[in-house]
Amino acid sequence: xxxxxxxxxxxxxxxxxxxxxxxxxxxxxxxxxxxxxxxxxxxxxxxxxxxxxxxxxxxxxxxxxxxxxxxxxxxxxxxxxxxxxxxxxxxxxxxxxxxxxxxxxxxxxxxxxxxxxxxxxxxxxxxxxxxxxxxxxxxxxxxxxxxxxxxxxxxxxxxxxxxxxxxxxxxxxxxxxxxxxxxxxxxxxxxxxxxxxxx
Numbered sequence: 001x002x003x004x005x006x007x008x009x010x011x012x013x014x015x016x017x018x019x020x021x022x023x024x025x026x027x028x029x030x031x032x033x034x035x036x037x038x039x040x041x042x043x044x045x046x047x048x049x050x051x052x053x054x055x056x057x058x059x060x061x062x063x064x065x066x067x068x069x070x071x072x073x074x075x076x077x078x079x080x081x082x083x084x085x086x087x088x089x090x091x092x093x094x095x096x097x098x099x100x101x102x103x104x105x106x107x108x109x110x111x112x113x114x115x116x117x118x119x120x121x122x123x124x125x126x127x128x129x130x131x132x133x134x135x136x137x138x139x140x141x142x143x144x145x146x147x148x149x150x151x152x153x154x155x156x157x158x159x160x161x162x163x164x165x166x167x168x169x170x171x172x173x174x175x176x177x178x179x180x181x182x183x184x185x186x187x188x189x190x191x192x193x194x195x196x197x198x199x
Contacts, residue, residue, distance in 0.1 A: 002194040012042035016050070022190060030059045037074075039118035042187040069096045078116075087116040104145035113139040117161035119194065133163045137171075153179045169196045 005016035016039060021032040022115035054070040072093040074180040079086055091109040115137040138158045145152035159173025178187050 001192060003197075004194065005197040005199065007199045009038075012040060014039045014041065016052070022192075031059050033175055039074075039183075046078045048074070050076070050151070053139045057080050066097055085115045087113045089113075107152065108144045108146070109141060111141035111155075115138060117159065117171045118163055137161055151180070152176060167198050169194070169198075170194070 001023075002020040004020060006018075006032040007015045007091070009015050013072070016035070016037040018035045019033070020035075022030050024030050024117050024119035033054055033056040033133055035054040037050050037051055039048050041048050043049060050073070052070075052072050052074065053071070056068040056070065058066050058068060060066055075090045077088045079173055088107075089111040091107075091111075093107040093109060095107060115135050116139070117137050118135075139156070141153075141155040142151055143153045144150070155175060157173050159171055159177040162170045164170055164171075173194070176188070176191045178189075183195065
């Protein structure tokens with residue numbers, strides 16, 4: 001379950017806020033986070049740069065909880081090919097686990113999305129996509145962990161994005177992730193929804 005909001009704070013700046021909680025098959029919470037970011041949109045119509053802070057609480061293998069603080073830079077490009085929208089995100093991330101006393105001094109994440117879900121800016125949607133209310137989407141992300149110079153996770157997602165109004169969009173999705181980190185490992189399946197508000 002995820003909720004997100006975007007607020008234009010200046011002509012070329014947007015503030016983003018999101019919260020998310022993950023539950024297991026028994027309805028028990030396994031992860032939750034809050035994320036605050038700032039995005040600059042002046043570089044080009046098809047390119048954004050953002051800086052974010054995320055506070056994550058993860059349920060560990062021994063059923064204890066650990067707090068992870070992430071600081072990251074996002075570089076997002078968008079384009080259209082044969083009437084299909086694409087987005088590419090490169091994220092440079094530093095993670096600090098307070099409880100486990102583990103610092104990850106550099107994780108590189110790359111995500112490609114096909115027909116990405118309705119995002120935080122209607123103007124961007126019209127630049128690369130047709131003007132419609134419902135669209136399927138999918139994405140794949142992999143993370144390279146500099147701690148051991150190996151792939152630490154794979155994540156795939158498929159869903160449907162629906163415009164509710166000029167100020168809101170709903171995403172329904174299924175995701176699968178495989179994690180091979182020092183803190184959490186295993187295969188994770190999820191059915192979920194996201195609500196995005198645009199101001």
